[in-house]
Amino acid sequence: MTDYKFVVGSSPHLRTSENTPRLMFYVLQALFLVAVASTILFGVRAMAIIGVSVLAALAAEALWQKGLRQPVTVADGSAAITGLLIAFNMPPLVPLWVPALGSAFAVIVVKQFFGGLGHNFMNPAAAGRAFLVSAWPLAMTSGWLTPFDGATSATPLQVLGGSSGSLPEGWQMLMGWRAGCIGETSALVILIGGLYLIYRQVIDWKIPASFIGTVALFAWVFGGTDGWFTGDVLTHVLSGGLLLGAFFMATDYVTSPVTKRGRLIMGLGCGLLTALIRLWGGYPEGVTYAILLMNVATPLIDRMTIPRPFGTRQTKVTG
Amino acid sequence: MRNGFDGGVHPPHYKTHTEDVAIRSAREPEVVVIPLVQHLGAPCEATVKKGDVVDVGQVIGDASAFVSAPVHASVSGKVFKVEPRLHPALGKPVPAVIIESDGENRWHDSIEPRDAEDLTPEEIIRTMRTAGLVGLGGAAFPTAVKFSPPKDKPVDTFLLNGAECEPFLTADHRLMLEGTADILTGMRVMMRALGVTTGTICIEDNKPDALAAMEAACKDVPDIKVVSLKTRYPQGSEKQLIKSVLNRDVPPPPGLPMDVGVVVSNVSTAHALSRAFKTGMPLIERVVTVTGPAIAEPANLLVKIGTLFHQLIEECGGFEGNASRLIMGGPMMGIAQFSTDVPVIKGTSGILALGAEDEWDGEATACIKCGRCVDVCPMRLVPILISAYAEREWYEKAEQLYAADCLECGCCSFICPARRPLVQAIRMAKQHIMNQRRERQAAST
């Protein structure tokens, strides 16, 4: 009896079975749905973009960590998520080296330079996309196709911004039958994926809800051409990268607040900035920049939204 | 509002091992080791010495301090030694009385049944003290002290805590089924001691049979009601229980339930109080759940205080497989043991053995700032930040984030997907802050 050697640790001695790779796996499941949808809509081209982007992200992380003799953490799935999100933000006709470079930049410069998973101060995918848009604006903002028929076309947000072309019907936008980045068009699938993550308690509903809600409100109030309260809410919500960004990028753990109120503020801020850029800014799309700006504000938001601990608000004692 | 505290987690219950196993008496121990500190407060002084012959129920250690409780011999026999022995809660040797049993179980002369019906509150509280009663839920706070609130803090409500939210433990559950009447008697005595007219028995809804038994017993008792609580850890924590049942917020330490007019007591304590009147026997035994995947035949045992762990584990068929962790208490807040050579004390609600093959822990990886620890903290703290400050030894920053309010319930560490030792770090900060506060207080007086 006495020769048993016991591990002595501090309580608790029980842990949940959900660990970081498992959470990342749930996100990958949701993103996989979106990848399938974009392949159906945009064909082999989309598959190639996704493949190249994910491989580049994985390779960049592995090579970097090998090179610095760090433990290789490709298996935790976070690099794959970054690669997928970068791919989803590509126009269908983008040259394949663009997503590859974007993924490598996102993983190495935005994530690993700052210490790897958990230490990046911006969402790698959003920062990677911003980098690409600044570096190769032409490749990133042209080459739009309508799904299936492969005809070149302007995106709905470009049309709203004044480009020639017609807006697709609401149901078409819901199903993804519109021009746009390969992963952002299929609104319905993104919604399903996002709701799956909320159901799995991987992401908090507060960020997507307040983000999308704020954009919708602003689009309705200020987005119309004939005065206030005439905006085209549906087009604003379903077009562009709003859904993709709200469910998968703004909810990135590392770069979003940890407090409940902080998450609401994060969503509100993202929505406000997106609406500002879309309605009055120079770019047709502002989701990426909105998310990046709020990423940078996250530590501040956290510090300002520390909740009052239990019991510090006295309730009245009743007999 | 029946579900009103923030946060909390849902660990698997693991109660099926023992929830249907009736309580049986453990084998009579040949030797008992009775530590002179089994409660929060001043340690006792031994009142016997080597070679003395003692009887069951005889006082063997007492203290004059207000916050303390005497300890009694749980067997009759000869005092073998009075020396420091390893203590299961303090993790270091503390003075203990070691008694070799003569197997006769001779009761001490002072043991005689008493009728609680016509006692004044003061007399009840005196009996709580002389019976050595402490909170049997685990914290082991002297019951007599708890039931003597200062005059300026009127108590209007009494809660009997049968939540037993820790996974694996079923001692309270079984007691509610098998000792229903005694628990009710104890509860009534407690209410009389406080002078309150209504009491509530609180039970988590994963124990429907206990709920039914209690409800049946209380059917014709208008002043006691039974409430069913959502099963969620840490429902059994005093503050969370009060929030759930009464929607009152107990202020942070040094705030106590009595600050909001409530006293909470465990069902086992009520049971022990009832026995103390019925038989006159002080607290010398308690129900202990011996369980865990590494125990061959898990059981609920009625155990004499001072019985050594290894005897109980042998009685339950010994270890099965590769036991890697031995814990006194539940898995969430229990205390890890490195030896089976420690005695059962008043606060031992369970003995839990976990196997190596079950991955109870894992290596800590980088924090991904998911915020789950913030979501689950029942005290609405921000463990992610407090622990980060604690790890860097920035204790002042940790204190500003209310680290001292932490319950140490372990929800944050339980939920952490990166397996970070959050509550462990916060505990460190808390200790540091408390030491500093004490020093400051000492310096100012």
Place this chain on the structure above:
Amino acid sequence: MNLWRILTNGVVKENPVFRLLLGLCPLLAVTTALMNGFWMGVAVIFVLTSSNIIVSMLRKVIAPRIRIPCFIVIIATFVTIVQMTMNAYLPDMYEILGIFVPLIVVNCVILARAEAFASKNPVVSAAVDGIGMGLGFTIALMVLGGVREFFGTANLVINGQPLFDAPLFEPALIMIMPPGAFITMGVLLALLNVMVNRGRSGAGA
């Protein structure tokens, strides 16, 4: 003090950009091309050396309490000379560098060397320090400018002549935009620190 040591000190050990992080404002703004960096560097070498000499000569004359205004006047004099000379002989470059030529007056490198070195050392040392620091600054400007121009235009222009007939690859415009300066600077600093730390730990082991 060994003059050679003073010279190399400015170029390597206490490189104003990579080790002291001084003068980042013009550094980040003008380094969109190799030649910009070169001419900016030349201007800084001239101003730095000249002002170091004069400050050193006057170091016993200037009352300590009013030294900063005095330094500024001296520096401003030479900056005006540079400005007028460039305007006369290098009008294109003057156009490109724009406001950053007059802003050399408030360049931290120059004021810092006047304060930290020239006002405490003899004329010859001060002159050599000016040259060394100026060289170090120029090298940093040219490295940054070269890297940014190469990636941002996929070409290098030296003395008005492109090095390659056509862009080598699709240029990354961000590199010649302000973010490119920060990214390049950050990466260069990181690389340099890695190298220095490697060398240090290597020597220790």
